[in-house]
Amino acid sequence: MAKTNKGRFFEDYRVGEVIDHAVPRTVSGGERALYHMLYPARHALYSSDQFAQGCGLGAAPLDDMIAFHIIFGKTVPDISLNAVANLGYAEGRWHAPVWPGDTLRSQSEVIGVKENSNGKSGVVWVRTTGLNQREQTVLDYVRWGMVRKGDLDAAAPKTVIPDLAPALSASNLVVPQGLDFSDYDFGLAGETHRWDDYEIGERIDHVDGVTVEEAEHMMATRLWQNTAKVHFDTSARPDGSRLIYGGHVISMARALSFNGLANAQMVVGLNGGAHANPCLSGDTIRAWSEVLDKAETDAPGVGAIRLRLVATKGGAPFALKGDDGKYLPEVLLDLDYWALMPV
Template sequence: MTATHTGAKTNPGRFFEDYTLGETITHAVPRTVKVGERALYHMLYPARHALYSSDQFAQNCGLPFSPLDDMIAFHVVFGKTVPDVSLNAVANLGYAEGRWHKPVWPGDTLRSTSEVIGLKQNSNGKTGVVYVRTTGVNQHDEAVLEYVRWVMVRKRDIDAPAPDPVVPKLAAALDAGQLVIPEGLDFSEYDFALAGEPHRWGDYAVGDKIDHVDGVTVEEAEHMMATRLWQNTAKVHFDTSARPDGSRLIYGGHVISMARALSFNGLANAQMVVGLNGGAHANPCLAGDTVRAWSEVLDKAETAAPGVGAIRLRLVATKGGDAFTLRGADGKYLPHVLLDLDYWALMPM
């Protein structure tokens, strides 16, 4: 037989004009996650929050055993969406209304769907912004995570007509009452010595800023390994021809996890991430950059769970510069700012 060559069976990814407001996208390839993902996660990042490191510690906090890190759930659910949402993205722009509904346990199988909730073509006519609400579910069809993100996506045909612009109204932040506290969580017998720091919920005040001191230089090999681990196929992370400067853009989630891990020094007891209020990848991160982090306490709330308080934190990752200065006189992020993330965590009272 004579071989023929055709692109009909391959997937070039969606472009801006391929999205329809209100459509639901079922993302391919469910993934079963086990303790191997935890080991790799803790290898890639200096992650050492006790609840995710020790079954015994987790059991003393009322859980059956140690769940997988919250950001593992985020990366896996996010990675499923990339071939359908951001394969042809110029940049991932932001997050909102994120909630972790259930812990992810070793052996759970995760899959994702996304609903297109907004579309807006940019003024240059070459790109547009796509807003999606993504839900990750486990093998029992229970939601484990949901969040909104918006992405700048290239157009295939710059002459394609622009859709009617729809920008969804998104909450600036979750109320503490919207947070889901894992069933059985109980910090009343919390072991501060084993957790690594004595600071509890009452020791933090709104407005406190915490310099997490440490820095980690990002290497090309590790960010490539991380992106493959989460099955994130975005071209800008793999293909040096996908960016004008020939560099491979480091996955924004890699920066999130690095900053979250660095925050252990000063926030060792902010154990569980349960809400994502907002976030921006302010500037690109490239191999060779040294990531540092600081946090600001934005809010605090009590919860109904024994000994469990909620703390709202701003987590900022930088690559040098004046650490606590985020924006210039024009209101734009300064070049050294990599990440500006607003999230809720659970902490012993």
């Protein structure tokens, strides 16, 4: 009897199925140190207990993207081990900060399936929920990916495409309990720009670039326990290249956005996202942002700002799509998210 797991294929998914993912993980300050080693992350709220306490929190939480990567990584053996590509995200919300000592686990519900016309693969939609040791939801989001078929003769399932909101409304965002930016220290944060200083439609070139090396990508995917074959096994791709984990690009771009958005402290919503083109070892990631919306919150001194974050591997800043409406080949990531910022 085979004891190894070859992963699920497209024909193995059923709409309505709930999957409890294996191997809960207790996090510590080690994840913070490794995250700051892998990415040029400098947002003050995640770096300093003293700064976080000045903002009404008990201590510095772990970076929101650490929670995303860990919760995502738990799902890979069941959802995307045989994926061709991770295609997009929607309806993501951070419900509670993650603190050192928390234990995270993941659960996913299959909410959509659609076989591709070539009959060799299909798209699977799942809603993933990340829970802590108190069974509190830390994060939930929808993602969809293209998954290979294991049996090319398997009958196509009935197509179900979920109806997803194009964006979260500001009223649906969860502001962490106690967060208060009334006495925010702009000097320690690194920039003076506050919520009021940004205009809808404004674009920001984050200037800096970071070349992605294979070694750091391998460390990152192992850190998040992401077992997707395309990230580890070069024979899993026809050209023998190693595909850089899309979340690695997200974190790199978010960290680069510090230069110009240092006060966009907490990520609280993920409206949508697309990994427009593959990122490979040796590519140099740059980033720019566009302000899409702004909203007030009930928390003292806290405003919400909706941002488009674009990662590229070259080309002119602010170039996104060609005349044909398709992403330009140098665009790696197009991410739409909400963040919290002092007013």
